[in-house]
Amino acid sequence: EDNADMRLTEQGRRMGLVDDERWDAFCRKRDAVSRETERLKATWVNPRILDAAEAERVLGKAIEREYSLFDLLRRPGVGYASLMGMASGRWAPVVKADDEDARPPVSRETLGDLHDAVVEQVEIAAKYAGYIDRQRDEVExxxxxxxxxxxxxxxxxxxxxxxxxxxxxxxxxxxxxxxxxxxxxxxxxxxxxxxxxxxxxxxxxxxxxxxxxxxx
The missing domain is CATH 1.10.150.570 (GidA associated domain, C-terminal subdomain)
Structure with a gap:
């Protein structure tokens, strides 16, 4: 969420420069990024249920302990799509059929043209998490x-x-x-x-x- 596009869109809305259609798309993107980032942080990968060969192929090496999906995405060379494809899609976002309050997951079907932008922003949040935190501290x-x-x-x-x-x-x-x-x-x-x-x-x-x- 900390890139120029998102900050400028919020400022533009306050100034009356962003119409309702663009604002709706922005809000959907922002909310989807936030939800998926939190899901990745809360979802843990146990090395016992991840094939070592697949872990080495996707992550660069086998994991020796539990990691959150967010931490794994922070690794150099690890992409969101390949991470979601591990273990036959075990950790890909889904909506439980019995959960009436569940919001749509991050998928091309639910987000349409916004999907790629959301995935890109989630990857940025992970790859630059340390840098973003340092920048926020500097601003404060x-x-x-x-x-x-x-x-x-x-x-x-x-x-x-x-x-x-x-x-x-x-x-x-x-x-x-x-x-x-x-x-x-x-x-x-x-x-x-x-x-x-x-x-x-x-x-x-x-x-x-x-x-x-x-x-x-």
């Missing part, structure tokens, strides 16, 4: 630091870890918050991290949240 940290107020008397010339160019730019612009500093041309995320470390090590009492910016 960035939001946390955005309104942190920089000490008015901070001497940037003393921040030796920064390049001379960055120190000069910070001294010239005198940003009020860490967020403002991050938007100065030439001040990289790495430079912001070094500045943050300098402030924490220096024990600056003035390095606090800016309540006025948070309230805005």
């Amino acid at each position: 940290r960035a939001a946390h630091y955005e309104t942190l107020k920089l000490p008015a008397d901070l001497d940037y010339a003393q921040v030796s870890a920064l390049s001379i160019e960055v120190r000069q730019k910070l001294a010239k612009h005198r940003p009020e918050t860490l967020g403002q500093a991050s938007r100065i041309s030439g001040v990289t995320p790495a430079a912001i991290s070094l500045l943050l470390i300098h402030l924490k090590k220096g024990g600056y009492k003035g390095f606090t949240r800016n309540p006025e910016a948070e309230a805005a």
